[in-house]
Amino acid sequence: MKVCIVGASGKLGRYMVQHCLERGYEVVGVCRPGSVGKLAPYADRITILPGKTNDREVIRKAVAGCDGVLSVLVPWRVQQYSSGTAQAVLDHAEPGARLIFSCGWHITRDGRDVYPWTFRLMLKVVAPLMRLARFAEIDDQIEACRRIFASDTRWTVVRGSDLEEGESQGLPVWSRHVGDPILASNMTRRVDFALFMVAALTDDTLVQEAPAINGCRTPSALAHA
Numbered sequence: 001m002k003v004c005i006v007g008a009s010g011k012l013g014r015y016m017v018q019h020c021l022e023r024g025y026e027v028v029g030v031c032r033p034g035s036v037g038k039l040a041p042y043a044d045r046i047t048i049l050p051g052k053t054n055d056r057e058v059i060r061k062a063v064a065g066c067d068g069v070l071s072v073l074v075p076w077r078v079q080q081y082s083s084g085t086a087q088a089v090l091d092h093a094e095p096g097a098r099l100i101f102s103c104g105w106h107i108t109r110d111g112r113d114v115y116p117w118t119f120r121l122m123l124k125v126v127a128p129l130m131r132l133a134r135f136a137e138i139d140d141q142i143e144a145c146r147r148i149f150a151s152d153t154r155w156t157v158v159r160g161s162d163l164e165e166g167e168s169q170g171l172p173v174w175s176r177h178v179g180d181p182i183l184a185s186n187m188t189r190r191v192d193f194a195l196f197m198v199a200a201l202t203d204d205t206l207v208q209e210a211p212a213i214n215g216c217r218t219p220s221a222l223a224h225a
């Protein structure tokens with residue numbers, strides 16, 4: 001299995017590199033030129049392509065010959081970073097490749113997610129402020145996912161809960177809708193978010209699904225599994 005990790009130098013990206021190497025996968029990592037050093041511990045075991053993840057030419061080269069692509073979608077700055085990244089992957093990945101994208105619970109596929117009012121208020125107030133300050137563009141992550149949902153490729157959009165660091169607890173549980181009781185604890189270890197992304201590469205039941213995930217050892221997961 002040859003896997004491209006788009007956004008490999010971030011926290012989630014590096015955990016995904018680790019899980020892929022443990023499985024014996026060949027890894028190609030894309031990260032911003034200034035972040036190549038963060039991948040130093042893996043430099044002799046993976047191929048690193050420096051470049052912005054929304055650079056279509058970088059992505060074209062990186063995904064060539066890959067059976068799977070793991071993409072970290074982030075909304076940082078006002079530069080269509082998420083949608084540019086997603087579009088480049090959708091356009092250039094090999095036909096039939098498994099395409100796994102990361103995002104948060106705020107993304108909804110069918111509008112049937114039920115969010116706490118505090119979460120809705122935060123999005124309504126904080127998102128425009130972040131855009132105004134040119135700090136982040138949440139709308140663009142939503143646009144990226146709209147394009148993925150409309151695509152006929154073999155995609156999965158993994159929607160992360162709140163995250164924490166710590167030892168792996170195992171593969172997170174998932175559900176189609178935020179608000180489902182199994183997700184109530186809203187906490188996943190980042191290392192297990194990465195585990196879910198990597199496991200999705202070989203799980204065809206997740207093709208064209210947008211699982212919302214939650215840690216498998218959280219109270220709500222244990223109560224409802």
Ligand SMILES: NC(=O)c1ccc[n+]([C@@H]2O[C@H](COP(=O)([O-])OP(=O)(O)OC[C@H]3O[C@@H](n4cnc5c(N)ncnc54)[C@H](OP(=O)(O)O)[C@@H]3O)[C@@H](O)[C@H]2O)c1
Pocket residue numbers: 007008009010011012013031032034035038072073074076077081102103104105159160161162163190
């Ligand atoms: N943080 C949370 O609480 C949370 C919750 C739910 C879901 N998620 C999702 O989890 C995924 C990973 O998020 P994370 O918070 O854990 O962060 P992360 O894994 O550390 O990843 C951050 C990524 O953003 C890149 N980045 C940082 N600043 C940037 C900029 N100005 N322009 C372009 N790229 C920039 C980083 O690249 P460099 O290495 O080059 O800096 C890195 O690849 C995302 O898809 C996010 O939506 C996060």
